[in-house]
Amino acid sequence: MTHTAETPPAAAGLAQHTPGGAYRIDVVGEPPNAFIERQATIPEVEPLIIGVRPSYEETYQVTPGQFTPRATATDVFISAVASCMVGAFARSVEARGIQVLAGQLSAVIDSNIAKEPGGVRYVDRIHVRLHTDFGEQNNELVERAFQGFERRCWLSQTLVGSRCAVTAELVVAAE
Known part of the structure; x- marks a missing residue:
């Protein structure tokens, strides 16, 4: 026996993108x-x-x-959201003319697993601490790149309105 569930199509006017292949x-x-x-x-x-x-x-x-x-599936979920955030920030930095090279951008992720009274667990927080070292001459551009970059991360945007808060912090290397 096969049961199916249908998700309604995206709201009119929203672009849809479906990567090829089946999971x-x-x-x-x-x-x-x-x-x-x-x-x-x-x-x-x-x-x-x-x-x-x-x-x-x-x-x-x-x-x-x-x-x-x-x-765990939880590890993969948290890592996927954080990786998406790092990628979105890197794109925002590069859009300002700064090339992102290995060693210039990393992230440390803090997360929290909450537990309901009935025992159900869920991720309630993913905090991405972005560490950058693009040179002091680029600090202002990097700080501007940080403003609103999270809107370009598909996964963090998927979680808007959920019980999982996704936040970010920028740590600029001191010269």
Whole structure:
């Protein structure tokens, strides 16, 4: 039996973009709790195994060491949002004529997992601390690039209005 759910189309006037290919998730772990390890097949790239890391074993209610340590779905989610934010900021910097090179931009991410009284957990905060080193002569342009850049991140915009607050902070290297 197959059940389907339909999402209404985007509001009139909004551009739609659909990347090619289909995504797929398969359970690949061994019992017990085989569902903990899932393989995500993403179009055009090698599959990614999502699982559990040691600090999540108690939360996932698995025997310590039962699974090879892997990124959790939560880790992938937080990293994806943060990576999108870094990319959007880098584009904003480059739009101001500053080339972004390796070692000039990095981010440290703080996040929080909240728990409802019934036990349901959710990500309630992703804070991206952007560390930059584009030279003192570019500090003003970098600070302007920071203003409103988050609107260009698809993932942070997807979370607007949700229980997950996405925030950013700019740390400019001192010369």
